[in-house]
Amino acid sequence: MKILHTSDWHLGRTFHTHSTLEHLAVVLDALVALVRQHGVDVVAVAGDVFDSAMPSKESYALLTGTLRRLKDAGASVVMTSGNHDSATRLGFQSEWAALAGIHVVTRPEQYREPITITDEHGPVHFYGIPYLEPALIRHLHPGVLLKTHEQVLNYAMTQIRDDLARRGGRSVVLSHCFAAGIAPAAESSDVERDITAGGLDVVPLGVFDGCDYVALGHIHGRATLTERVRYSGAPLHYSFSEAGKPRGAWLVELGPEGLGAVEWVDLPVPRRLVVLTGELAELLDDASLVEHEGDWVKAILTDQVRPLDAMRALQARFAHAVALEHRPSIRVDPVGTSYAERIGSATTDPEIIAGFLAFVRNGVGPTDFESALVAELLTEKSARAANS
Missing domain, CATH: 3.60.21.10 (Metallo-dependent phosphatases)
Known part of the structure; x- marks a missing residue:
């Protein structure tokens, strides 16, 4: 039988x-x-x-x-x-x-x-x-x-x-x-x-x-x-x-x-599953990943800062991307002081904002662009306050 x-x-x-x-x-x-x-x-x-x-x-x-x-x-x-x-x-x-x-x-x-x-x-x-x-x-x-x-x-x-x-x-x-x-x-x-x-x-x-x-x-x-x-x-x-x-x-x-x-x-596998790891730009540009464009895709992004609208960008190439995880390749351990202590020691608004970004981004502080943007916004705020 x-x-x-x-x-x-x-x-x-x-x-x-x-x-x-x-x-x-x-x-x-x-x-x-x-x-x-x-x-x-x-x-x-x-x-x-x-x-x-x-x-x-x-x-x-x-x-x-x-x-x-x-x-x-x-x-x-x-x-x-x-x-x-x-x-x-x-x-x-x-x-x-x-x-x-x-x-x-x-x-x-x-x-x-x-x-x-x-x-x-x-x-x-x-x-x-x-x-x-x-x-x-x-x-x-x-x-x-x-x-x-x-x-x-x-x-x-x-x-x-x-x-x-x-x-x-x-x-x-x-x-x-x-x-x-x-x-x-x-x-x-x-x-x-x-x-x-x-x-x-x-x-x-x-x-x-x-x-x-x-x-x-x-x-x-x-x-x-x-x-x-x-x-x-x-x-x-x-x-x-x-x-x-x-x-x-x-x-x-x-x-x-x-x-x-x-x-x-x-038995056949109608659509394969694949886990792709790397920075968002790498996953979007890597020609060797063409074979996975029809697969179910889970992406583990190693960018130090979580990219904005990453899933939409992934789905433009991988139509069946359904899961996303942010796992920075380098984790910067903060110094021994607590978040409250670090913010408490800040004396200016830019320092407070920089301390917050470092806290939520695993020790990675603001980029040059972000620092410039923060400075511009704080300047505009001060100007509005002076004219009010």
Whole structure:
């Protein structure tokens, strides 16, 4: 059986106020093409299908069209809800969708009943674990300590292992969590137990023992925690911190005895992300940067003084410049006196203004032009006062 592991589609997410739906549609079309090309039997989507609890109609339309094309390409789909999703909205009419081979797992008790798909070697049980917020589900299990995500997933996986022991066969688990190779809570310190990512506390890898493959979601970069426990990452870049990281999915093969080959397959990047660093004039004039004129651009300006209207100037060359940071290349540390002490020692208006500019500009005082301008303005002020 061939399984394509993907996650974190985040339908409806914006990138610095720009819609990502058009680009995501390109990527999901390519994902459908991968299904056809490799003869994928099951597409596993491990949570955060939508970016918000109230998706737009355009987001629903893209999801519906993608699921239809995946089905037409010959694949079944197993999809779980993540911490960004509304389980109710994502799971609406899931009972009917399951009749067409589109299995959407959102209710907290659904992980107990696997979705069983059979190939020539027998059954493969897909256990979808929707995002289970401890505070919202602990009332369903009185007497069970469920304060952390680790405890919740450990409880769910214990039941999954018991169910799998009765059924027999191969198994795949889908989970949306922050998993890492750390000690279980009983063996870790208070500091280790306090680690979280995106509101999800750390889940030790040992929680997922006992199944053939674990398809994880939540982390946006691909990661191989063990040969059988992996993150696929998001199919689209959603942050400049993800610039340069590959986008794609894991192509997983289950043989008659369990996990076989696992291969990374790339997805296209409709618009690259790049971080450009330098003075504004350099970024505008550097001929070697022509290749980035169509990219999403974040500029880190190293000018000693923040340039006026820098974003407008950048967008004249880089139409998709969306983020700007001022980080002077040289930071002049002020002398040991405080700002109040330095201003208090000033005896003239130009000295006061020069001290203020040095304070707000990391120790860089006024330029010759600024000093001349200040002197001119103060002279005009004195002249008006004398004539009044």
